[in-house]
Amino acid sequence: MSAPPLDAGAKNLLVDKLRQLPARTTPAPAQAPTAPGPVDPFDGAREPEVVRHPTFSDARPRKRIVTQRHLDHFHHGTLFAEILGMLRAGNEAVRGKKLTDPVDESAEVQALMAIVDRIRALVDETPRDTDSASVSRFGNPAFRTLHEKICHAADGLMEGIPGLAGPEHARARQELAVYLQESWGNAKRIDYGSGMELNFLCWLLCLVKLGILDLKRDAQSLVLRVFWNYMRVMRIIQATYWLEPAGSHGVWGLDDYHFLPFLWGAAQLMDHPYLRPKSIHDPEILAECAPAYMYFSCIQSINLVKTESLRWHSPMLDDISGVRTWNKVNQGMIKMYRAEVLLKLPIAQHIFFGDLLSFGAWDEDDGPIVEDEHGHRFAADDCHSHGHGHGEGQAAGWGDCCGIPIPSVFAAAEQKASGRAVRCIPFD
Known part of the structure; x- marks a missing residue:
């Protein structure tokens, strides 16, 4: 889906255009925020702690967040701080770096790349259900077959990671498999959203806590190689099986599916001498910069499948394109991720907690918990609220909740390209 490279003449024209942009000036000193909140968007972040001698129970990771009280407990716990620490490590590691820059890849990172590549091969081996595709713009049922293949292959794939091979690490692989399997979308709803993207981050966090990955050594390659490879495969999966957005946030969100490439993508651009946030509106700059910068690549992907303008x-x-500096864009993305992903109940209720990523001590009796057909958990005596409170969902912002099903924009783009009449909706 990437644009073809520009020829020499077009590239020279682009370079001239970039040089004509105003030179970057020294940013003004940061001023105190006008609203309550931490000055440092990573306030409270901590480096993930390595568990030297992990012990595992027989229980698999499970969802624990049901109510706002659970969410508050998670907010003040160790795991929340360590997730922020993962985000911070990636953010600092890719500042000023291109996707095309050479990156040192450890044997562990290479093993993760091989896992993502194998899942890409499973997509090729699992064709779309053409009968369903001919009558519906919603998720294609063949995705369930793909997801089942991923689940069956997960243990064998992770045996290829140094430090996880052999029967002695079977329970660790079982714990990690939950996060890996949940990273590729929901097989029941045939959808994908920022909650699944968060599970991929949690999978990497588990590997850090096991001491298999070292953030000081691997943070840059984890973002520029592993995560970006995951992003590219997810785009293929979304386009192949017409995954629905996991939530009805629609125009309230950044992107139908992803958040992190905008956060880390803004970090890549913070020190750029010419490119500005408004550069996303220039087609020539977008075409030239998409291969090197996540942020531009994501904008390009949106433009390829959606009609009209941003x-x-x-x-x-x-x-956001009206913001003056990428530094402010990056800080805003971090604050937004905290508020609209990690601390948004419709998303946080899908986080899995186990022995490595612990929910922490919880002494209160929650009573019987029920899980509905969408995977939402709620107290049995509160069947009408479904665990995410009144007023949440679409209008709440970046709400990764079931909401109103939205047809896949990839389906509309593909049908339109084939000459079929497509009645577009605002989210297209």
């Missing part, structure tokens, strides 16, 4: 279908991205 102002219509992605007004938040359009508004």
Whole structure:
């Protein structure tokens, strides 16, 4: 889905255009925020602690967040701080770095790349259900077959990671498999959203806590190689099986599916001498910069499948393009991720907690818990609220909740390209 490279003449024209942009000036000193909140967007972050001699129970990781009280407990716990620490390590490691820059890849990182590549091969081996695709723009049922293949292959794939091979590490692989399997979408709903993306981050966090990955050594390659490879495969999966967005946030969100490439993508651009946030509106700059920068690549992907302009279908991205510096964009993305992903109940209720990623001590009796067909957990005596409170969902912002099903934008783009009449909706 990437654009073809520019020829020499077009590239020279682009370079001239970039040089004509105003030179970057020294940013003004940071001023105190006008609203309550931490000055440091990574306030409270801590480096993940390595568990030297992990012990595992027989229980598999499970969801624990049901109510706002659970979410508050998670907010003040160790895991929340360590997730922020993962985000911070990646953010600092890719500042000023291109996707095309040479990166040292440890044997462990190479093993993770091989896992993502194998899942990409499983997509090739699992064709779309053409009968369903001919009558529906919603998720294709063949995705369930792919997801089942991923689940069956997960243990064998992770045996290839140094430090996880052999029967002595079978329980560790079983714990990690939950996060890996949940990273590729929901097989029941045939959808994908920022909660699944968060599970991929949690999978990497588990490997850090096991001492298999070293953030000081691997952070840069984890973002520029492993995560970006995961992103590319997820785009293929979304396009192949027409995954629905996991939630009805639509135009309230950054992107139908992803958040982290905008956060880390802004970090890549913070020290760029010419590129500005408004550069996303220039087609020539976008075509030249997409192979090197996650942020531009994501904008390009949106433009390839959606009609009209960003102002219509992605007004938040359009508004962000008016910010003067990438540093402010990056800080805003971090604050937004905290508030709208990690601390948004419709998303946080899908986080899995186990022996490595612990929920922490919880002494209160929650009573019987029920899980509905969408995977939401709620107290049995609160069947009407479904665990995410009144007023949450679509209008709540980046709500990774079931909401109203939205047809896949990839389906609309593909059908339109084939000459079929497609009645577009605002999210297209």
